[in-house]
Amino acid sequence: MDHERFLEQLPVGVFRSTIDGEYLYVNPALVDLLGADSRDTVIERGSPPFYAEPGSREEFVDALEEQGNVLGHEVRIEQLDGTELWGSMSAWLTTSDGRSIIEGVIEDISERRRIEQESVERERRLQQLMDSTDDALWLFDAEWQETLYINAAYEDIWGQSTESLYDDPKTFLEGVHPEDREAVQEGMATLSAGESAKLEFRVNPDEDFQRWVSVQGSPVVRDGEVIRIAGYTREITDRKREQRDKAAYTASLNEIYEITTDTEREFEQQVDELLTIGADYLGVPYGFLTDIDVAAEAGGDGTQTIVTSVGSHEQLQSGASCPLGESYCRTTIESNDLQAIHDAPAAGWEADPAYERFNLGSYIGGSVYVDGDLEGTVCFAGSAPRDEAFSERERALVWIISQWVSHQREQQRRRKELRQRNERLQQFAYIASHDLQEPLRMVSSYIDLLDSEYGDEFDEEAREYMDFAIDGADRMRNMIDDLLKFARVESEAEQPHSVDPNEAIDDVLDDLQLSIKESDASVTVGELPEVRADPNQLRQLFQNLVANAIDYAGDEPPEIDIDAENGINGVLFTVSDQGIGIPEQQQDNIFQVFTRGTRDDGTDNTGIGLAICQRIVTRHGGDIWVDSEPDEGTTFCFTLPTTEGTA
Template identity: 40%
Template sequence: MSHLPNHADDLGLEDGLEALRAESDFSGPIDPADEHDSYDHLALVHESRTEQLSTVIPFVERGLERGERCVYVADETEPTAILEGLRDAGVDVDAALESGALAVHTAADSFLRNGSFEPDDAIAVLEDAIANATEEYDGLRIASEMTWALHDASVEALVEYESKLNRLLPNENGIALCQYDRERFPPSVLREIIETHPHLIYDGTVCQNFYYAPPAEVFGSDEPERELDRMMGTLVDRTEARAELQKRHRHLVRQNEITADPDASFGEQLQRLFDLGCERFDLELGAMARVDTERDRFEVEYASDDHEYLEPGVELPLSETFCAGTTGVEPSECVDDPESDGYGDARVYEEFGLQSYLGTYVETDAGADRTFFFVSSDSRDRPFSDAERTFHHLMAQWIAYELEYEERERALQASNERLEQFAYAASHDLQEPLRMITSYLQLLDRRYGDDLDEDAEEFLAYAVDGADRMRDMIEGLLAYSRIETKGDPFEPVDLNAVLEDVREDLQLAVRESDAEITAEELPRVEADPGQLRQVFQNLLDNAITYSGDDPPRVHVDARRRGERWVVSVHDDGIGIESENSERVFTVFDRLHSHEQYEGTGIGLALCQRIAERHGGEIWVDSEPGEGATFSVALPAVGESPTPSR
């Protein structure tokens, strides 16, 4: 049989098990076994009838589809079970049997047709069967149950037969699948049998057999020396494979540590990824560039190290770089031989002397697209592996996410700045007309107050009050808009001291309402002290204001919840309907009229914005007439605030 497994006319592993490889629970490679570069002799080691049939049925079905003659040699499996399995797979069994494309035999009329088993006789029978099959069909495909050998053949004879198949099949148009029941064959026998098969099927997987012993080793005089060479080669291969897996694992762990570091800036993380990639891919330089395919533009944005040509700010035509290959159908490109890879006239090769490249196109929804790549002026002695490409792709995915996040952050910052500008204009430009309105209203009252009747005085008072309330709302909007941009840096804050300051500010309200404010020992938190004072001021003032008819009773406490402290302000006031528990935090949305309770409707919205800036939250638990508890979650000292991304 031909040694080229991908040729359309071959019978071999690629075609012979194509149906198996399409199964979701089947996996397989494969590379040729050492000293046996064809794919025509397989051993199926199975532990159950289900496992056996799930391999054999697709194997035979594929042969019939390809126009081969298929022979099944049954021993312990009833031939009807094989035929029914093929029917369930959609094969027209009756037509295949009638035409001769399918035949089912027993060991008695095949391996033991002369009354006993002789390896040379069995090989001769198989040669004749292949010759007869190829007169009418594309080849012969045989699947044999081997349990008959337990009582009709010696181990030596069976090993001899299987080894001689390895001489016969590469030169004939045939493929053989030998089935061994692991529950029936002793381990010592299976060990010797396995060594005679270049490829094995076990547990739904096709394996290259590292323990394969070629015929020259089985029958040659130098068998011990060749077996020793093979064993040592296997040990080396496995040691190298294990070392490579450990290396991949270490790199993945390091990549996760780098990308998950909350204290590192994007630039710091990117530099560490560059260093990791240079080590992983054995390349000199990692870089990221802005690219514009329409303008054929390439501009280096970051580089991991000093480079004669690729420095941040350097611009080139995109078409003169290896990165041009990432802009096609596939978003990644590997170059290990610029001449053969189509970059022989590229500037980065001819002038810069770059020989190797691994890069990925990073598309963003906003801002410029990028390419993330690694290069070297040294040529590679091997192509980039799938594992290396996958590792690079994972890094590029993180880059894409971070770029999107950075762009959203910039957009949000710009939006906040515009909001602050608007709020400033509102506080400045709108307050000036309001001051003028108030001044003229007061002037009217002074000059003509004695001439106004009772209704006119009332109307004038309404106008002045409305102007004052509008001024308060504008000032509140200004304070709300500046929570992010005008806040102070976070620092350890003693909440006991903050509460004491607020109590002093509220002395007049406390005396007038006969309020009682008690508190437990409060913790230290990581926060902006001025903004926390605003929170306590609003919550305590609300607790006093909405106390109802009885003197206010307010209690402040705190409890630890993970990395946060939850500070709560309890009151026994009028309470809040549960359906309004979110509404109370909406800007300018009031639950009560100005006649009932004064206020701008922005205090709790301000508290919520402050809590969010600190990476926390605020909520209320309340029932009408049962009081309310407002709780704020704040980061404990030593825990960095983490606003949601």
């Protein structure tokens, strides 16, 4: 195969031309490369028109004349139809018949150039992304001696320049909180040893190390050896603040729960402690509970009075008062909702009478309502404005405290009203029973005298009338005695203390032994734990319930079971029988005074015994209820406080 046939078969373009660009020879591959239909078309056109960029051929020829050859020169080529492609051209300058000849080869590198361009574009976009991200991306050598890459986000997070880190890779440690540096250095050693690391620590001395970051790093390993350390740093200050706030909120709620459920604390002490918790959580120095009198005189103003407070503000001390129009609380009342002012001057309060009087830069308060009537406010305040508005958690905590105060005030009102009603009832019962005793004693005496003097002369009808009179007097005496017992539950009560119920049961069974014997009753007593109670009233309670079970036993001998168990609300006692039961429609009223049941023998009780039981249990802080079905028996249940004092 001769030289020309070899060139004809090469897959790359081969040409020979003059310095001026006149083609002397082109092979088929070059004809295809230039998009021509024949060799003659290419030769007639010459080489200059195929250069897509003006001047690029002149540069190529100049280099060729200067150097004698050009290798791998990349040039844009324009095909006959206008399509551009990239070619890599190598050429040599030779001489033939006294003139300079260019001999060269051209290879289509369009695909390679496209791939390279895409790679460059990807790198550009990646660099753009790395430069624009809020995370600091970094790359160090394995020994932390050279910074290979750091993006601009580092400067904002750390408060240091990227140049300083390139100059000295370990300067970033100066931006780490002193208390966290040891942990960071340990993490660096871990990465250099070939293990990944994740750390959270504080940075940026310019901001007093208030910024928190999360750092994740991984070693770059080649052939089992760490050659690079790569990772990123993400600011997590907001997340840390949220975690701290959530933890503080939860801790405050736990303290509030502990305080508000402690029955040993007085209300005033509970309020003071809640105000302290609220002020600490909100980061303000003052907390106060007010009474509000909105019933102003004609043309006047209502009044705000401080009930109790925490903090040293002179005008926010207990007993201090001011016109309602000069208080911050008036805005809480007017809005009928939580009122929160985090920056009073910015909100236009500087000219307000309340600001002039108290000079408070921040305030938040909730209303206290009792039975729908405004009674006061729970407020927290600071002399300085806050940087940020009160958060939802902060508002919720103030609302919780104000709602609890409202509830407690309502309970206080209920207890006061109940105490007054009980006192009036007790006074009435005592006076009524006491005043009835003397005329009843006189009536009974004359009945007895009449019976003893003239009883033998009574006919059958008169005897029946006399028996009715004697029985009525006896029942009246029993009712008065029970009414006095009802009144004395409060007036003659002992202070509750630790009592063994088994001893009380023994006394009751001794007192009722005649009734037990006559009715052939059986009484079973389980293990009864000690309780805090008035021993006399505990005996009265059991005696009434056991006597009630005997009275309503029915035709069969009474079977009475007394038992108890410790529960979450104290000790739960049960007194059960197998008697006639109580109709459902009577069970709701069974503990009311003068509510009577009817025994099988047709006689009535006084209707006070179970009311006395309820009064005794209530005085001890317990509950009493009944579970009964007609002809299925009855179980009375009641709770009493344990010896630890819980009820």
